[in-house]
Amino acid sequence: LVACPVAVKAADPLPSWKDNGTKDAIMEFVAKVTREGGKDYLPPEQRIATFDNDGTLWAEKPIYFQLVYAVDKVREMAPEHPEWKDQEPFASILKGDPQKALEGGKPALMKLMAATHTGMTGEEFRSSVSEWLETARHPKTKKRYTEMVYQPMLELLRHLRANGFKTYIVSGGGIDFLRAFSEETYGIPPEQVVGSTLKAGYELRDGTPVLVKQAEVALIDDKEGKPVGIYQYIGRRPVFAAGNSDGDLQMLEYTTAGAGPSFGLLLHHTDSGREWAYDRHSAVGRLDKALKQAPEKGWTVVDMQDDWRVVFPFEK
Amino acid sequence: LVACPVAVKAADPLPSWKDNGTKDAIMEFVAKVTREGGKDYLPPEQRIATFDNDGTLWAEKPIYFQLVYAVDKVREMAPEHPEWKDQEPFASILKGDPQKALEGGKPALMKLMAATHTGMTGEEFRSSVSEWLETARHPKTKKRYTEMVYQPMLELLRHLRANGFKTYIVSGGGIDFLRAFSEETYGIPPEQVVGSTLKAGYELRDGTPVLVKQAEVALIDDKEGKPVGIYQYIGRRPVFAAGNSDGDLQMLEYTTAGAGPSFGLLLHHTDSGREWAYDRHSAVGRLDKALKQAPEKGWTVVDMQDDWRVVFPFEK
Ligand SMILES: [Ca+2]
Ligand SMILES: [Ca+2]
Numbered sequence: 001l002v003a004c005p006v007a008v009k010a011a012d013p014l015p016s017w018k019d020n021g022t023k024d025a026i027m028e029f030v031a032k033v034t035r036e037g038g039k040d041y042l043p044p045e046q047r048i049a050t051f052d053n054d055g056t057l058w059a060e061k062p063i064y065f066q067l068v069y070a071v072d073k074v075r076e077m078a079p080e081h082p083e084w085k086d087q088e089p090f091a092s093i094l095k096g097d098p099q100k101a102l103e104g105g106k107p108a109l110m111k112l113m114a115a116t117h118t119g120m121t122g123e124e125f126r127s128s129v130s131e132w133l134e135t136a137r138h139p140k141t142k143k144r145y146t147e148m149v150y151q152p153m154l155e156l157l158r159h160l161r162a163n164g165f166k167t168y169i170v171s172g173g174g175i176d177f178l179r180a181f182s183e184e185t186y187g188i189p190p191e192q193v194v195g196s197t198l199k200a201g202y203e204l205r206d207g208t209p210v211l212v213k214q215a216e217v218a219l220i221d222d223k224e225g226k227p228v229g230i231y232q233y234i235g236r237r238p239v240f241a242a243g244n245s246d247g248d249l250q251m252l253e254y255t256t257a258g259a260g261p262s263f264g265l266l267l268h269h270t271d272s273g274r275e276w277a278y279d280r281h282s283a284v285g286r287l288d289k290a291l292k293q294a295p296e297k298g299w300t301v302v303d304m305q306d307d308w309r310v311v312f313p314f315e316k
Numbered sequence: 317l318v319a320c321p322v323a324v325k326a327a328d329p330l331p332s333w334k335d336n337g338t339k340d341a342i343m344e345f346v347a348k349v350t351r352e353g354g355k356d357y358l359p360p361e362q363r364i365a366t367f368d369n370d371g372t373l374w375a376e377k378p379i380y381f382q383l384v385y386a387v388d389k390v391r392e393m394a395p396e397h398p399e400w401k402d403q404e405p406f407a408s409i410l411k412g413d414p415q416k417a418l419e420g421g422k423p424a425l426m427k428l429m430a431a432t433h434t435g436m437t438g439e440e441f442r443s444s445v446s447e448w449l450e451t452a453r454h455p456k457t458k459k460r461y462t463e464m465v466y467q468p469m470l471e472l473l474r475h476l477r478a479n480g481f482k483t484y485i486v487s488g489g490g491i492d493f494l495r496a497f498s499e500e501t502y503g504i505p506p507e508q509v510v511g512s513t514l515k516a517g518y519e520l521r522d523g524t525p526v527l528v529k530q531a532e533v534a535l536i537d538d539k540e541g542k543p544v545g546i547y548q549y550i551g552r553r554p555v556f557a558a559g560n561s562d563g564d565l566q567m568l569e570y571t572t573a574g575a576g577p578s579f580g581l582l583l584h585h586t587d588s589g590r591e592w593a594y595d596r597h598s599a600v601g602r603l604d605k606a607l608k609q610a611p612e613k614g615w616t617v618v619d620m621q622d623d624w625r626v627v628f629p630f631e632k
Contacts, residue, residue: 045505122547166507179551189361190551191482200547202540202566209570211547218534218548224518231438231516231527232534233549235495235506250518254525 013159016152016310023307025300026156029263033239034163040261042239044164049240050194050230050251051157053171053178055285056244056267057186059148061276062139063098063284066177069132071098073116081115090115113174114215118198121210122176129180143314146185151313153242153267157186160240168238170194170230172222172247176213194233196221226251238262244269249290252299264299266290271305274315329475332468332626339623341616342472345579349555350479356577358555360480365556366510366546366567367473369487369494371601372560372583373502375464377592378455379414379600382493385448387414389432397431406431429490430531434514437526438492445496459630462501467629469558469583473502476556484554486510486546488538488563492529510549512537542567554578560585565606568615580615582606587621590631 017023032040033047054060074084074093084090089101089108102108117125138148157167169178169188175195182188197218200211221229227250230238241248241255242265252264268287269278280288294301302308310316333339348356349363370376390400390409400406405417405424418424433441454464473483485494485504491511498504513534516527537545543566546554557564557571558581568580584603585594596604610617618624626632 045499048507175548175551183361191364191549193551197548200544202543202570209543209566209573211543227518227525227527228516232491232513233507235491235509250525254518257525 013162014152014155016155016308018307018309020307022300022302026159026263026265029240029261030159030163033261042260046236046239046260047160047163047165048168048234048236048238049160049165050168050170050234050238050242050255051153052243052245052248052251053169053173053195054244055269056242056248057149057153057157057169058145059138059150059275060285061278063102064173065145065148066173067098067102067112068136068145069129069177070112070116071101072132072136073128074112077115110215113198117174117176118213118215121205121212122200123210125176125213126180129177133181141312141314143312146181147314148312149185150267150308151310151316152308154186154313156242157188161187165240166192168192168194168230168234170221170226170241170251172196172220172225174198175221194221194229196225222247224250227254230254241265242267243290245285245287246289249293252290252297256297256299264294264297265302266294266299267302268304270303271308271311273305274311275304277305329478330468330471332471332624334623334625336623338616338618342475342579342581345556345577346475346479349577358576362552362555362576363476363479363481364484364550364552364554365476365481366484366486366550366554366558366571367469368559368561368564368567369485369489369511370560371585372558372564373465373469373473373485374461375454375466375591376601377594379418380489381461381464382489383414383418383428384452384461385445385493386428386432387417388448388452389444390428393431426531429514433490433492434529434531437521437528438516439526441492441529442496445493449497457628457630459628462497463630464628465501466583466624467626467632468624470502470629472558473504477503481556482508484508484510484546484550486537486542486557486567488512488536488541490514491537510537510545512541538563540566543570546570557581558583559606561601561603562605565609568606568613572613572615580610580613581618582610582615583618584620586619587624587627589621590627591620593621 014023033042035041051057054064071093074090078084078094089104089112092101133146160167167188169182171178173195175193175197178193178195179190182193199214199216199218201214219229237258238255240263241251244267256262256264269276330339349358367373370380387409390406394400394410405420405428408417449462476483483504485498489511491509491513494509494511495506498509515530515532515534517530535545553574554571556579557568560583572578572580585592
């Protein structure tokens with residue numbers, strides 16, 4: 001047996017996960033719900049798995065990557081908007097202090113989103129995000145943002161799909177932003193992406209039908225908004241949910257309150273060497289209440305440092 | 317060849333469609349977009365087909381079936397609401413005149429929807445619809461409403477799916493109402509149903525997480541709302557769209573304005589014998605502008621009387 005480690009490795013669907021209790025719990029859940037005739041068997045149509053994105057599928061430090069996109073867009077658009085020099089949150093962004101820009105809270109964020117995420121057609125917006133993802137680099141690793149994804153989570157997505165699960169993103173991030181890269185990066189098609197949603201308007205521009213992004217919120221897909229988004233977009237309770245912050249508490253709660261077998265996964269960022277270490281005092285991705293509730297709710301807490309052999313694909 | 321008609325029949329995926337130009341157009345479209353290496357080939361992920369429901373997948377006369385549900389609910393709930401005797405639209409419904417009740421237009425309709433479609437959890441609502449569908453009967457045919465579906469359209473849905481299409485409902489009807497029967501009746505799972513949507517709230521009832529239907533509109537999935545719903549829920553332009561009224565004009569317009577091959581289908585109700593005959597003067601399912609635009613837009617108009625061997629499954 002020890003003479004053929006390659007063959008053994010090839011058969012392991014989660015090679016970047018260390019062989020410990022966390023991996024065992026995941027493997028056992030997938031095995032039991034797909035065992036035909038078993039008491040925990042779930043027919044394929046019920047195998048719905050939902051994943052948070054920021055901090056669960058890709059990194060979120062030092063700030064949410066979608067915010068970096070918005071900030072870069074403001075800089076790019078600034079020449080056409082001389083008035084931004086005296087208007088927050090734009091003024092601080094243009095002075096190189098995005099942190100201060102965001103001190104304005106939700107109103108500041110909405111102004112930033114309205115300026116950079118609305119007015120154009122859906123296709124124009126997605127092209128703009130795709131182009132940005134080609135050229136932008138993460139300040140710490142100098143990697144593309146789509147390379148800042150977690151290798152163990154890519155393997156988990158693949159393992160679930162190989163076992164008949166439909167994998168979804170359910171993110172507080174913008175649905176159109178996510179749809180620009182979810183298929184290529186995660187193998188998750190646009191119709192399986194749920195995210196915060198701005199209203200859209202249908203119009204004819206030069207006789208061509210287009211959808212135009214509007215500055216009005218249809219759904220904030222965070223906290224209570226996650227089960228609402230799942231209910232609205234998917235219409236079926238998931239049996240597997242993964243998140244990393246208190247924004248995912250209600251999604252995990254809803255998922256694991258179902259009558260049949262279910263799995264709640266909380267990714268705990270404990271790895272200051274390979275990634276970041278943060279939880280209840282972090283402004284981005286705060287994990288406090290959900291971590292406290294995990295034991296009684298039976299959620300599996302993934303300890304990034306202890307449970308993952310590899311964090312990012314580029315480490316391999 | 318004439319000696320084995322059974323074998324020939326078995327090979328025909330659309331046996332309830334007459335062998336004429338309409339059927340040829342459908343068959344040829346599916347063949348060309350699935351022919352690998354052909355100039356019109358579409359990879360499977362682009363094979364999105366959207367179907368209107370009322371008047372396209374099931375009948376809609378004398379009134380929308382969902383309205384019959386609402387009217388029946390009002391009658392059932394009336395003992396707990398003595399005040400309805402003096403309040404429209406309830407008073408007219410209770411006097412047996414639902415037509416008059418609906419003369420109040422959108423405000424009357426919203427009152428009716430709020431009373432019968434909100435306040436309960438999503439699961440309670442779906443159970444209520446399922447129970448109603450078991451017992452209610454169509455006033456003309458005395459059949460269940462889920463038997464009032466069009467056999468040729470069921471075959472078309474199956475033929476598209478057999479060729480790698482993802483089939484969706486995109487209906488002006490309520491998304492939760494549709495999801496109560498779409499999987500069993502059409503083979504369309506809840507996550508592939510787009511419909512008019514009321515907002516929902518997430519709460520804990522006796523410690524159990526539930527979604528509660530609210531009396532606030534999130535999406536009216538009709539006319540311009542159809543491409544908006546497609547954009548929001550699916551995030552990808554369909555290549556096949558089927559409808560039967562002016563409410564589907566924008567969905568067909570959006571679908572067939574794509575760069576690649578596409579198919580627009582308009583079902584024209586011309587069969588007063590087996591079903592109903594109506595178009596531009598009908599209050600329910602009015603078809604006027606879309607029918608006029610069909611030739612220039614290249615949409616295929618299905619003539620129910622001329623193109624269908626069978627209308628309902630129970631005729632067979
Ligand atoms: Ca997160
Ligand atoms: Ca219709």
